[in-house]
Amino acid sequence: MPANTAPIFPLVAETTWVSGPAANAATPGVTANTTFDLTSGTIYGPIITGGTNGTRVDFIKSRALGTNVQTVVRIWINNGSVTTTATNNALYLERTLGATTVSQTSEQADIILPLSISIPSGYRIYATFGTAVAAGFHLMAVGGDY
Numbered sequence: 001m002p003a004n005t006a007p008i009f010p011l012v013a014e015t016t017w018v019s020g021p022a023a024n025a026a027t028p029g030v031t032a033n034t035t036f037d038l039t040s041g042t043i044y045g046p047i048i049t050g051g052t053n054g055t056r057v058d059f060i061k062s063r064a065l066g067t068n069v070q071t072v073v074r075i076w077i078n079n080g081s082v083t084t085t086a087t088n089n090a091l092y093l094e095r096t097l098g099a100t101t102v103s104q105t106s107e108q109a110d111i112i113l114p115l116s117i118s119i120p121s122g123y124r125i126y127a128t129f130g131t132a133v134a135a136g137f138h139l140m141a142v143g144g145d146y
Helices: none
Strands: 012-018 044-049 055-064 071-078 089-097 110-119 124-129 137-145
Touching: 012 044, 044 055, 044 137, 055 089, 055 124, 071 110, 089 110, 089 124, 110 124, 124 137
Parallel strands: none
Antiparallel strands: 012 137, 044 124, 055 110, 055 137, 071 089, 071 124
């Protein structure tokens, strides 16, 4: 028999963002990290951390902050422990971020990274970039705490 037969919905809206690595959140996402286990290199975030009763993460929005070469953004789920242990991290999603050119007459495209997941209390979501870029990217998570 199922433990819960009624749907649940987030109670408190969550909108969080990160423009840089944990060591310097004011620095935009510009540094490459070519590891495939999140154990070293520049790590951006946590973008969002699971609340007391867990958190629903609907999507992450990526926004170029100026002129950049093409890169890939990698979204990681961490179990709330140190990122230096590979088994604490899981690569959840990768998306190509196309080259961008700063303009005062044309908009930069927003890239929506669909997650549609619930993460347990204390779990964290991080990001890395595959290549170094010039201006960087801003990442914003949208969801809600249960």
